[in-house]
Amino acid sequence: MAALYLLAGGASQEAWAVEIVFDDVDALSLVMRRDMGGVLNFATLSRATEFAVIGAAYASGVPAPRPYFEPCEIDGKPAFFMERVPGEAVGRRLVTDPAFAEARKRLPEQLAEALAAIHRVDYRAAGLDALVERPAPGRSAVSVAIERTYRELDSVNEAHPALELALRWLARHEPEREAALTLVHGDFRIGNVLVDEHGLRAVLDWEFSHIGDPDEDVTWPLVRAWRFGQTALEAGGITSRETWLQAYEKASGRRVDRRRIAYLEILGNVKWAVGALMQARRHLSGLEPSIELASLGRLSAEMEFEALRGISAFEATASVR
Numbered sequence: 001m002a003a004l005y006l007l008a009g010g011a012s013q014e015a016w017a018v019e020i021v022f023d024d025v026d027a028l029s030l031v032m033r034r035d036m037g038g039v040l041n042f043a044t045l046s047r048a049t050e051f052a053v054i055g056a057a058y059a060s061g062v063p064a065p066r067p068y069f070e071p072c073e074i075d076g077k078p079a080f081f082m083e084r085v086p087g088e089a090v091g092r093r094l095v096t097d098p099a100f101a102e103a104r105k106r107l108p109e110q111l112a113e114a115l116a117a118i119h120r121v122d123y124r125a126a127g128l129d130a131l132v133e134r135p136a137p138g139r140s141a142v143s144v145a146i147e148r149t150y151r152e153l154d155s156v157n158e159a160h161p162a163l164e165l166a167l168r169w170l171a172r173h174e175p176e177r178e179a180a181l182t183l184v185h186g187d188f189r190i191g192n193v194l195v196d197e198h199g200l201r202a203v204l205d206w207e208f209s210h211i212g213d214p215d216e217d218v219t220w221p222l223v224r225a226w227r228f229g230q231t232a233l234e235a236g237g238i239t240s241r242e243t244w245l246q247a248y249e250k251a252s253g254r255r256v257d258r259r260r261i262a263y264l265e266i267l268g269n270v271k272w273a274v275g276a277l278m279q280a281r282r283h284l285s286g287l288e289p290s291i292e293l294a295s296l297g298r299l300s301a302e303m304e305f306e307a308l309r310g311i312s313a314f315e316a317t318a319s320v321r
Contacts, residue, residue, distance in 0.1 A: 013047075013207060014077075017084060030068060034079035042148050042155075043186070045207050047071050047078040049131050053183075053209045054082060056126035062117045063202050087194030087201040091228040094195055095237035106199035108239045111188075111221075112247035114203055119182040119214040119252060128183060134211035141181070141212035142174050145267060149274050156277045162304040166270045169311055175260045184212040189226040190236040218248050218256060219264040224306045225272055225299060262317075266310040273303030 016032040035047060045053070048071035057064040066083040073079065094100050123129055135144050146167060153163055186208030194201040220226070221236040221244065230237030235244035245256050280297025283290050 013205075018081065028068075029084040030081045031065070031084045032074065032079055032081050034074055035077045042152055043133055043208055043210060045132065045209060047080050050207050050209070051080040051082075052126075052131055053128060053206045056121055056123070056128055057118060057183075057203075057206070059126070060117065060121045062121065063114050063200060064206070065202050065204070085194050085202040087196045089191065089194050089204060091189075091191035091226065091237070094190055095228045095230045095233070099197060100195060103195050103197055103199045104238045107195065108235065108243055108247045109251070110200040111193065111236075112244070112251040114193075114200060115185070115188055115217055115248060116251035116253075118185050118188070118203070118217070121183045123183045123211055128209075129211055132210045134181065140174065140178050141216065142178065142264075142267070143171075144212070145216070145271065146171055146174075149267075149271055152274045152278055156274070156281055158277065160273075160277070160300070160304070162308055163270055163273055163300075166266065166304070166307040166311065170263075170267055170270065173263065173314075175257075175263055177257070177260070179214050179254070181211050182214045184210050184214060185217050186210055187220065188217045189221045189223075190228065190238065191226060213264075214252075214254075215256065215260060215264055216268075218245070219261050219268055222261070222265050223268040223272055223303075225269075225303065259314075259317075262310065262314055266307050266314065269303045269307040269310060273300040273307065276300045276303065 014032075014034045014036050016034065018030040018032050020028040020030065022028070033047065033050070051067055051071045054064050055067045058066055065085050068081040068083065071078065071080040088094060088097075088100070095104070121128075123132075133144075135141050150167055153160065153167070185203065185206060187205055188203070192205040193203055222234055222241060224231065227233060227237035233239055234241040245258070245261065249256055276296045276299040279293045280295075280300075283293040283297075
């Protein structure tokens with residue numbers, strides 16, 4: 001016997017809870033992750049590839065849901081199944097609900113340890129370098145991200161001069177040094193993790209995973225949109241920027257260049273601004289009619305402002321160095 005119902009959240013992929021009962025005694029709680037329609041960005045993985053990445057992470061000891069069965073099609077849409085881990089994932093609840101007050105104290109260290117574990121995954125041994133995007137020889141991960149974001153902005157077919165300016169600035173100011181390539185989650189933040197009253201339970205939403213610069217993951221929780229209104233707590237609405245960076249340094253054993261993080265934060269705001277526009281385009285094009293997707297387009301203006309503010313702060317700091 002099986003029960004099936006749609007879980008709340010998930011603007012880019014569907015998530016269905018599946019309860020399978022065997023002989024009225026044993027039960028298996030799963031989540032079916034299935035294509036919704038369209039993609040958030042041009043680097044979005046297929047469900048089969050995302051399944052392979054989750055499997056590699058789980059096998060390496062990363063707190064990820066256990067994958068089950070093999071990827072398949074459900075009602076004509078690519079899908080896969082994974083363990084249903086109990087916990088809360090809604091970002092605004094996690095950063096404000098008193099029920100998670102103790103969890104918020106533990107999360108910076110727990111998230112840092114999980115992220116360091118992701119970056120230690122042997123992606124070559126797992127065969128992921130043949131499945132996911134990685135920079136071509138001689139190209140940096142940053143230049144790949146900028147080029148892709150340009151193409152995504154062009155696909156929106158709207159005038160956004162602030163984003164054009166920011167992308168040109170990013171191309172001109174790319175840092176010279178880059179961290180060694182690792183597996184990158186690609187969307188590591190509050191809202192994509194499951195948390196209970198004790199803290200982190202699992203890392204979710206691996207659809208943007210790739211081989212790249214680990215500092216991309218370190219910076220992504222600092223993007224303003226992922227603070228869910230707790231703007232004073234720059235790292236995901238749960239802690240300070242420096243506390244987060246120090247926690248990652250301790251977990252990874254790797255020093256993080258703060259100025260490089262400031263640059264990547266600007267890039268992160270631009271990427272999410274374009275991502276929000278692409279989500280709105282899914283609605284406006286008729287591909288996936290959704291009030292939620294339509295409303296996401298409004299967020300682009302906030303990210304444009306944040307990117308320009310970041311550029312101003314970056315250049316002001318440079319002038320006094």
